[in-house]
Amino acid sequence: MKTIPRIALLLYPEITPFHFSVPYTVFSPISTEQPLFELKVAAEAHIADTANHGFQVASDGGLELITSADIVIVPGWHDLNARPSTELLHALQQAHQRGALVVGLCYGAYALAYAGLLDNRRAATHWLAEQDFRERFPHVRLDTNALYIEDSGLITSAGTAAGLDCCLYIVRKFCGVQAANRIARVMVVPPHREGGQAQYIEQPVAHSTKDITINKLLDYLRQHLEQPHRIDELAERLSMSRRTFTRHFQKATGKSLINWLNDERIQRSCELLEAGSHSIERIAELCGFNNTVSFRQHFQRRHQVSPSVWRRTFTGH
Structure with a gap:
């Protein structure tokens, strides 16, 4: 019997419901007749469950779930100024070193960057954080147009809905186009979107100068x-x-x-x-x-x- 990929979906304090629910929905068994992935919610030992905006989630275990996962997903990040704990940084680094696919959706790219995984690699994150991200992580080759990017076993995505594009890409990568198309139809979304973030970035034009x-x-x-x-x-x-x-x-x-x-x-x-x-x-x-x-x-x-x-x-x- 074919072994299905194991996913560790990270849970952290003040998590945004949308960022968590997108990968949870795409990779959970309810999206397909047969489970395509084994999904577990991982959290640090001091976080048994967390809630935000009336949204409460319980974890399946601690960071040890990351050590055995084929795919590790950080769905957003609650505070751009908050460096992940030493334990979490080490878990992400170890996962990448042993060949797991490590994914940062939207601001989840910050967690990967804090871990040093994105140095000298291409990455994406929400366009609103472009200046801040470049200043914090000057060695990362940030692409503010891409909806998602894979580089050396690391995947990062642009903001909010681009996380869904990224998750469907992962389904295509592991399970094929038909599986991704089937999930996209269930969710009533396009299986692949044209273009990149550039079409969504606000580009106000300065109407006056000092001259x-x-x-x-x-x-x-x-x-x-x-x-x-x-x-x-x-x-x-x-x-x-x-x-x-x-x-x-x-x-x-x-x-x-x-x-x-x-x-x-x-x-x-x-x-x-x-x-x-x-x-x-x-x-x-x-x-x-x-x-x-x-x-x-x-x-x-x-x-x-x-x-x-x-x-x-x-x-x-």
């Missing part, structure tokens, strides 16, 4: 994004030389004119796509792209998905 003259120009440019704009013409508009204009614009916005225009045009295109009233071709014209091909290329490069996929994602059409 009043440049601010007036930016307002003008935003009102005329559909038109072509050349440096020489804009410099003449401000009674500046090309060199002086370029220096002032870069200092005020932190970007070159072409990069600023591309950012504004892409931002505007997102708004029009979500409004849903214009064709892709018309949006390309309204945003000042030379043609639809150029628009699609710039959009794909920025958001890792096509304009059509963006529209379907944010409008349902």
Whole structure:
């Protein structure tokens, strides 16, 4: 009889119900007719059970469950400033050393990073923690666009729902595509999502700078994004030389004119796509792209998905 993979799902104080319930649901027997995994909830000795927001969970045992697991999952993390205990760090390190798959969902990547497992490896976590994560763990190659990443027996995922994408990936990895598709249908979710975090990251555009003259120009440019704009013409508009204009614009916005225009045009295109009233071709014209091909290329490069996929994602059409 084939041995099914053993999973140790970590329980910790103040755990978020959603982060815990996603892997618990995907890997528990209720998702399929026959159990695909042997799931156990592991906790440190001083944590018999824990509750948060009225959600209470009891553990199946202590950290010794990690020592025999094929897959170890840290479902989020309660406090980015809280370094895991020495016992937990050692358990995660030992699990990885003996060849177990160690998984950090969302902020669970912090626990793996604190253990030193992600040094010099690619990793993902929620985009909100990008700056903090980079400052704390400068040796980790953080990818803030990926929904999930596997590198050297370590898997990390982006925030919240991306944990579900990651869990379905693990099902595909161990049990095949059909099993993952079956669980996805039961949960009424796509078995695989297109694109990455980039399409969900808030990207506010600064509407003013400390340079009043440049601010007036930016307002003008935003009102005329559909038109072509050349440096020489804009410099003449401000009674500046090309060199002086370029220096002032870069200092005020932190970007070159072409990069600023591309950012504004892409931002505007997102708004029009979500409004849903214009064709892709018309949006390309309204945003000042030379043609639809150029628009699609710039959009794909920025958001890792096509304009059509963006529209379907944010409008349902």
